[in-house]
Amino acid sequence: MKDPESISYLTQQQAVEIDELLMGPFGFSVDQLMELAGLSVASAIAEVYRSSEYNRVLVICGPGNNGGDGLVAARHLHHFGYKTYICFPKRTAKPLYTGLVTQLESLSVPFLPLEGLPQELSNDFDILVDAIFGFSFHGMPRPPFDDLINLLVSIKEHDQTHQKSPVIVSVDTPSGWHVEEGDINGKGIKPDMLVSLTAPKLCAKMFCGPHHFLGGRFVPPSIVDKFKLRLPPYPGTSMCVRVRKPPQVDVQVQIPPENLEKHGEADPFVQFQKWFDDAVAAGVKEPNSMALSTASKDGKPSSRMVQLKGIHGEGFVWCSNYGSRKAHEISENPHASLLFYWSVLNRQVRVEGFVQKVSDEESEQYFRSRPRDIQIGPAVSEQSIVIPGRQLLHKKYKELEEKYSDGSMIPRPKHWGGYRLLPEHFEFWQGDESRVHLRLRYFAEEIGGKRVWRIVK
Ligand SMILES: Cc1cc2nc3c(=O)[nH]c(=O)nc-3n(C[C@H](O)[C@H](O)[C@H](O)COP(=O)(O)O)c2cc1C
Numbered sequence: 106m107k108d109p110e111s112i113s114y115l116t117q118q119q120a121v122e123i124d125e126l127l128m129g130p131f132g133f134s135v136d137q138l139m140e141l142a143g144l145s146v147a148s149a150i151a152e153v154y155r156s157s158e159y160n161r162v163l164v165i166c167g168p169g170n171n172g173g174d175g176l177v178a179a180r181h182l183h184h185f186g187y188k189t190y191i192c193f194p195k196r197t198a199k200p201l202y203t204g205l206v207t208q209l210e211s212l213s214v215p216f217l218p219l220e221g222l223p224q225e226l227s228n229d230f231d232i233l234v235d236a237i238f239g240f241s242f243h244g245m246p247r248p249p250f251d252d253l254i255n256l257l258v259s260i261k262e263h264d265q266t267h268q269k270s271p272v273i274v275s276v277d278t279p280s281g282w283h284v285e286e287g288d289i290n291g292k293g294i295k296p297d298m299l300v301s302l303t304a305p306k307l308c309a310k311m312f313c314g315p316h317h318f319l320g321g322r323f324v325p326p327s328i329v330d331k332f333k334l335r336l337p338p339y340p341g342t343s344m345c346v347r348v349r350k351p352p353q354v355d356v357q358v359q360i361p362p363e364n365l366e367k368h369g370e371a372d373p374f375v376q377f378q379k380w381f382d383d384a385v386a387a388g389v390k391e392p393n394s395m396a397l398s399t400a401s402k403d404g405k406p407s408s409r410m411v412q413l414k415g416i417h418g419e420g421f422v423w424c425s426n427y428g429s430r431k432a433h434e435i436s437e438n439p440h441a442s443l444l445f446y447w448s449v450l451n452r453q454v455r456v457e458g459f460v461q462k463v464s465d466e467e468s469e470q471y472f473r474s475r476p477r478d479i480q481i482g483p484a485v486s487e488q489s490i491v492i493p494g495r496q497l498l499h500k501k502y503k504e505l506e507e508k509y510s511d512g513s514m515i516p517r518p519k520h521w522g523g524y525r526l527l528p529e530h531f532e533f534w535q536g537d538e539s540r541v542h543l544r545l546r547y548f549a550e551e552i553g554g555k556r557v558w559r560i561v562k
Contacts, residue, residue: 112348114307117307120240123303123324131325139201141323146175146300149274149298151182161232162190163190163226165236169238172193174302178276180214192216194250219253226256234274235294237281250280258295260273275298278299298314298318299312300320319348322344377456399431399435399441413445420526420527425523456528457528468521480517481509484516485502544562
């Protein structure tokens with residue numbers, strides 16, 4: 106979501122009301138909501154912190170529903186390939202919780218007693234999940250959770266001494282924060298990731314870590330209407346959606362350039378996703394803008410900006426006018442190159458390969474995902490031809506706007522659709538103040554009928 110202010114934040118009272126409605130007239134059971142919440146949390150963690158790098162997870166569970174969400178998240182994280190541990194100091198005898206504990210025990214997920222927690226959590230875990238208190242919390246944290254919260258606070262103090270420390274993921278609200286006013290005295294947990302559930306609570310406005318996600322993809326439209334909720338749409342089949350980007354991230358610290366080679370992923374798509382996520386987290390404006398270079402059949406090049414719609418079917422997809430100059434060049438010569446440049450990170454990525462049109466069904470999906478006013482655009486514009494006059498285009502736009510003002514479906518013009526570049530080569534470039542720039546290159550090769558990536562550093 107581009108503007109964080111355009112999203113809704115709930116008061117504590119509203120959060121309670123929505124929960125009551127969901128479990129009352131809307132027919133949800135607490136187990137269902139917990140399952141979906143926990144799955145959302147695990148999905149968000151897996152989206153940002155890959156198990157190959159951040160494998161050891163400690164989930165700290167409180168006595169209520171937030172703790173239950175944590176238990177469910179722990180089960181999913183286990184299945185996602187993380188080495189998961191649980192600290193659940195105040196177990197409850199309710200069947201919902203004993204069931205969750207039994208499920209985890211059957212997976213041999215270790216439950217660590219409070220006194221058995223390692224003193225130096227930093228050495229033993231890569232991710233700490235704070236599932237202690239949720240939106241119904243008020244007052245002061247009581248033992249033993251006060252000490253656990255202090256432990257999480259001290260982790261970040263360690264962080265300032267530049268020791269490697271685990272990341273902290275808070276479920277719905279950072280525990281100990283005021284649900285509406287946030288970290289009142291500035292001495293609370295400073296999570297790296299917050300996964301808001303159903304809708305962010307007011308305290309989330311004060312969250313300034315790099316990763317804010319929303320989960321709980323179950324809110325019925327009538328609740329959205331009743332509470333006038335503005336929530337970001339969930340992409341595809343995802344259980345979570347990124348909400349907000351921080352104003353700035355010191356990426357020189359996050360991934361030091363000299364470590365680029367060490368940090369290179371075996372799969373260039375994974376490497377790309379990591380850098381793209383960094384660009385999003387660093388607040389890059391339109392990180393998906395890329396220069397597309399094509400060439401005519403006699404090798405004369407041309408470049409222009411287009412927008413990446415997504416990486417689907419092993420390729421980079423954008424949409425355009427099939428009558429444009431680029432379309433003409435692609436039809437003559439399918440070899441093309443894409444270039445991303447994220448100046449705040451001093452990074453560029455070049456992707457070279459060959460281009461094909463996506464299927465009509467896929468183009469239709471991209472078209473339908475555009476806001477209605479933008480759907481009208483392609484019907485008006487004939488790209489790369491001499492414009493008969495701006496006024497004429499505006500007139501045509503107005504006519505079409507009027508024609509579809511009743512909400513009827515705007516048909517996709519036949520000349521508008523998607524292209525997919527299937528990469529054969531990637532180059533990741535990291536600039537450095539010392540001017541010792543680093544490059545990580547990947548070349549596609551066929552070995553035994555299988556496509557593999559050769560890395561050249
Ligand atoms: C940031 C940015 C993003 C753009 N995204 C697209 C896009 O996704 N698809 C597109 O056809 N044109 C896009 N355009 C317009 C193209 O750059 C270009 O002007 C147009 O596609 C005609 O190009 P051609 O005559 O070389 O085919 C974008 C322009 C800018 C500046």
